[in-house]
Amino acid sequence: MSEFVMTIAGESAPTEGTFGVRNPATGEVFARAPECTRQQLDAAFDAAAKAARDWKTDEAARRAVLLRAAEVLMASVGELSPILTAEQGKPLEDAGIEVFASAIWSQYFANLEMPRQVIQDDDTAYVEVVGRPLGVVAAITPWNFPLTLAFWKIAPALLAGNTLVLKPSPFTPLTTLKVGELLRDVFPPGVVNIVSGGDELGAWMTSHPVPRKISFTGSVETGKKVALAAAPDLKRVTLELGGNDPAIVLDDADPATVAAAIFAGAFNNNGQVCSAIKRVYVPESLYDDVVEGLASHARSIKVGEGTEEGVKLGPINNEPQFERVKELVADALAHGATVVAGGKAMDRAGYFFEPTVLAGLSDGTRIVDEEQFGPALPVVSYRDLGDAIERANATHFGLSGSVWGADAERAAQVAGQLECGTAWVNTHLALAPHQPFGGCKWSGIGLENGPWGLSEFTEHQVVHRSKGPNGLNANTARLLS
Ligand code: NAD
Secondary structure, X not given: OOOOOEEEOOEEEOOOOEEEEEEOOOOEEEEEEEOOOHHHHHHHHHHHHHHXXXXXXXXXXXXXXXXXXXXXXXXXXXXXXXXXXXXXXXXXXXXXXXXXXXXXXHXXXXXXXXXXXXXXXXXXXXXXXXXXXXXXXXXXXXXXXXXXHHHHHHHHHHHOOOEEXXXXXXXOOHHHHHHHHHOOOOOOOOOEEEOOOOHHHHHHHHOOOOOOEEEEEOOHXXXXXXXXXXXXXXXXXXXEOOOOEEEEEOOOOOHHHXXXXXXXXXXXXXXXXXXXXXXXXXXXXXXXXXXXXXXXXXXXXXXXXXXXXXXXXXXXXXXHHHHHHHHHHHHHHHOOOEEEEOOOEOOOOOOOEOOEEEEOOXXXXXXHHOXXXXXXXXXXXXXXXXXXXXXXXXXXXXXXXXXXXXXXXXXXXXXXXXXXXXXXXXXXXXXXXOOOEOOOHHHEEOOEOHHHXXXXXXXXXXXXXXXXXHHOOHHHHHHHO
């Protein structure tokens, strides 16, 4: 695998220090990533601040750059996908989809209207509200979708006229670093700076005096640290954090149909999706059929190294997460859960865990109450729908949720009672660039995507043009009367 370098001020930024990146399919270090120093971080923020002066002046040029970036990404699927598979673990086809999705996000924002609303136009004044850029953005991403989530930030931040310093997760820095390199001729120098390092680099970024905004995707625990670090300087924050999405099956649902769709919504990316289904509530009358439907998908899906033909689920991305999934499954078993499919780590190198379906457990068990973020799904039975809704909401999380039933109106009525940012009906994980995404409660602050996500990369400014005589308006004219 080739060398990986940071991009600062449009140039390659060599480092003395590096850290190893492991392939989760083998557990072995297969490449090294640069370790950014404090001086280099200063240089990156400095470059971003300087670049912001020109970058914010030409909206048409910004749109053209985003379109060109999308073209380069699409043309680079073949180069980027193997890197993403090697560092993240996901199958090659999914890696390609992730690169493609990043391009789609870039295109979408290239064509989105900037926030601008005329709120008054009469004899006395013309008043509009416009979105001004914030300046420099510090962007921090996790390891599950390193590239797509980077473009959820890069594309709207750039369209709004900001510049960025972006840090990927130390578990998956390589694809993002490579994209920084591939786009060096597309972004003017300093507009997008890509740095890499450990968690402490993230902490340096959030307490750095230059950025005016932190756009963060990651865990609740780290999100709270980011909010604290942002507070003394009143930096703006968008926090996209963890989830513990419930899926509620209604008593009129067809068990085989919902089992297939819920399996897909739970095990996508090997369960490592913030808004994957993480617990399922099923009425007693359908419980056995839904559990068996889920288990048969879990038993038959092909798990393996992402480069292998036909593989649908790869390994868990990293050792701490692998250990966590093992621990939560062991805890569930210790509390009386039944393994209906899977249930243990696979007997091979790397961080492979069998797709697991757990039955006979309830709220109050760790794997139901906490975010497992891996291929193990608890299925809980319920007798009373009101009680199921209450249990689904009895959590600090509030990212998304879904309700499944033959009567879509009734299902929508139940979905409306879920305390979460996105409530799906008869689907899950239906994400799109035009659809705002964000969480309630501890799942986050603010939104990404759509005009709402763009707006979060701006500061609203009122531009009030007086039409009164001599610039006098009703408030100031009284002084002279
Ligand atoms: P994490 O919080 O451990 O790390 C996320 C990023 O923050 C990494 O780049 C990390 O290096 C950096 N970081 C760590 N400590 C920091 C600090 N003190 N200050 C600043 N940055 C710091 O999360 P993770 O394990 O990489 O990702 C998994 C989590 O992300 C899950 O909880 C998942 O639900 C969540 N997630 C949320 C969304 C969403 O859009 N809501 C999307 C994907 C993942």
